[in-house]
Amino acid sequence: MRTFTGVWRWRHNPLRRATDRREAWVALVAVLLLVVMAPALGWYCGSRTDHALQESVRAQQADRRLTTAVVVRRVADRHHVSDPEVSTDRMAQTTVVARWHAQDGTARSATVTTASHDTATGARVRIWTDLAGNPALRPMDAPTAHTHAALAGFGAGMLAVLLIEGGRRLIVWRMVQRRYARLDRAWAKAGPDWGRTGTGS
Structure with a gap:
């Protein structure tokens, strides 16, 4: 205003x-x-x-599945925070070696992370896999x-x-800057005669 x-x-x-x-x-x-x-x-x-x-959320959710895996063993001294791309379930996750079956029945085994508190050998945990049954990150959710x-x-x-x-x-x-330049030019013209004409000096 x-x-x-x-x-x-x-x-x-x-x-x-x-x-x-x-x-x-x-x-x-x-x-x-x-x-x-x-x-x-x-x-x-x-x-x-x-x-x-x-669009990415929908694609990720269509491409990934929650799968039940069985813990083979924990990976010692490997704890980290879950994927920051997901706004929920940001608890500390544990790294374990687990085995599970893909949708086609193929047995799989790999090092994965889980937020489950029970990671003893033989415990059942939920992990994310892609459609081929390979481990995958949790898909981004809509709020994130x-x-x-x-x-x-x-x-x-x-x-x-x-x-x-x-x-x-x-x-x-x-x-x-242009204003000052014009003033400098004007002063350069008037400066030599300043105080001389009509001033009684």
């Missing part, structure tokens, strides 16, 4: 310079871009990212996809804000 008021005030001010009017218009355009373009860009990027991530999309939209909006404000500052800086 102050920007609009500033532009209006400079219209009839007798001390107004052309550069003052241009700087006020640059500020007004920057404000309009900040109010309209930055949120619009953030929303657009967020919605497009969310659409792409939801929404969160990533929101962060992407926010980041795009903030980047737009920084670019707009940086552009405004650069334009104003260039205007000020």
Whole structure:
């Protein structure tokens, strides 16, 4: 609002310079871009990212299955946090060697991770596999996809804000530099005669 008021005030001010009017218009355009373009860009990027991530969620969920495996043995001193791409079940997971059967009945055995508290030999745990029965990461869930999309939209909006404000500052800086250059040229012309003509010196 102050920007609009500033532009209006400079219209009839007798001390107004052309550069003052241009700087006020640059500020007004920057404000309009900040109010309209930055949120619009953030929303657009967020919605497009969310659409792409939801497609990925559906593809991963269609390609992966929960399978019951039997623990053969624990892998000593190997604990880690679950996949950060998943918003739920972020408990510490344990690495074990387990065996299971693929959908076609083929026996499989591999080192996998599980969030189960019971990882003793012979315990049954749930693991994620792909359609071929190989170990796979847990698929991304919809809430995580929404969160990533929101962060992407926010980041795009903030980047737009920084670019707009940086552009405004650069334009104003260039205007000020040109103003100073004109003053320097004017002073170079008037400087040698300053204080001599009509001053009584």
